[in-house]
Amino acid sequence: MNDTTTTLPTTTPVEPKTLVEAAYNRLRRDIIEGVHPPGEKLRVEHLKDQYEVGAGTLREALLLLITDALVVGQGQRGFRVAPISLADFEDITRIRVLLETEALRQSIAFGDEAWEASLVAAFHRLSRAEQKLAEHDVSTTEEWELRNRAFHEALIAACPSRWIRHFQHILYQQSERYRRISLLRQPIPRDIHAEHQAIFDATLAREATRAISLLTEHILRTLDAVKSASVGSFSRGKAR
Amino acid sequence: MNDTTTTLPTTTPVEPKTLVEAAYNRLRRDIIEGVHPPGEKLRVEHLKDQYEVGAGTLREALLLLITDALVVGQGQRGFRVAPISLADFEDITRIRVLLETEALRQSIAFGDEAWEASLVAAFHRLSRAEQKLAEHDVSTTEEWELRNRAFHEALIAACPSRWIRHFQHILYQQSERYRRISLLRQPIPRDIHAEHQAIFDATLAREATRAISLLTEHILRTLDAVKSASVGSFSRGKAR
DNA sequence: TCAACGGAAAAAATCGAGATTTTAACAAAA
């Protein structure tokens, strides 16, 4: 079906081998970016034209998105974009902290030189993107998102637990959707680069306790940002 | 699609509303029970006859099983039953302990009387099944499995985190597959009822620390049992 | 005014056939 079903995040973005995969990728992107807002009805008959595939193919793509919990389906009543709520985002954030800190602990404990090298590389790429972003080059937001994700995945890449990485991947995706929807036009002044730098330094120095506490704060700060940016919004629907 | 995509475990087993759902349920059961052994190629053309549905419908059922990580798919190369390995089961068990203990902690903290009542009921049903099982009534194994799962889900039902419950559901399913495959004809003497009783008592008494430690041991004991039962077996394939 | 009923339109689910890709078998050459 699609290679995203394997837990391992591929460093080189794999080309979609099937139409289902291609539609799945495009749909996922559009949902995370809010093109299809939370709760929206996803009508196969309409979407198949928009994404230029057959009805069956689009159904399969939607089925795959259920794995990511970005789409919910109900028998005989079609599909919807997964709803959002502040409570849900708080939940996501807490579990993310729980899993990601455990993963970082193990990564620091087990990581070898190859892991260090790829982490350095990921951090470098992220730094460059943050540099461009600071110069108000808005067009690079997309690139920054990709590299931010890559950095966070590189941090825990040496964690031997496939399941933690699998769940982390799902939760990160969810977080990203909340971030994008809430912070669309809200800068929220915050020196993210400094945060990343600190996490990076502590990790490379193998100071597990400090790295974990920095990462925790980093993740929680996003929760605060989304909270204050979305005063009263998207409270209409219960989570999922 | 199917109601199993909602995180909430339905107390009343919902009737499948669509053919996809029905095929999904049957397939899932067969994979967990080992009818389709780990690593087996799942050919749509063969299975569609066996499960009496069209090819497209069966494909959709397989796609849904990817959500449960019971099936893995690869573009243009079809589907396979997810492979197993001892390392994978150790991983599953550790994450299960991590999530399930956190869930139990919250359940004990937030659970109301309604939760207590349903827990009592679930424990009672499980006890009865274990009674029958002790009388060597082999035909009730299936029933015991259902009630064991229901009991474990009742324990953490008051945990407000949907995501913990979602992930726990997936991991429990995985555990069940390992247990069934490994312990098919291996009794492994062990007073499971006493373990359940102890967990139940501590939980109702709201003694979080004790309940958590009992639950942890309970889960780890299954790991040991599977370990000793499967000396050298299913080591052929790496996990997933 | 409101609720219940009924029919039409829309949407979802299902299936079977055709197009594309992978796999397997087999022969020829190194």
Place this chain on the structure above:
DNA sequence: TTTTGTTAAAATCTCGATTTTTTCCGTTGA
């Protein structure tokens, strides 16, 4: 014997058409 290349068979992927279910809306009757 092993490797390479060709061909046939099998399996996957894709789509359009049909069947079934849900949803919408206007009508009837209290």
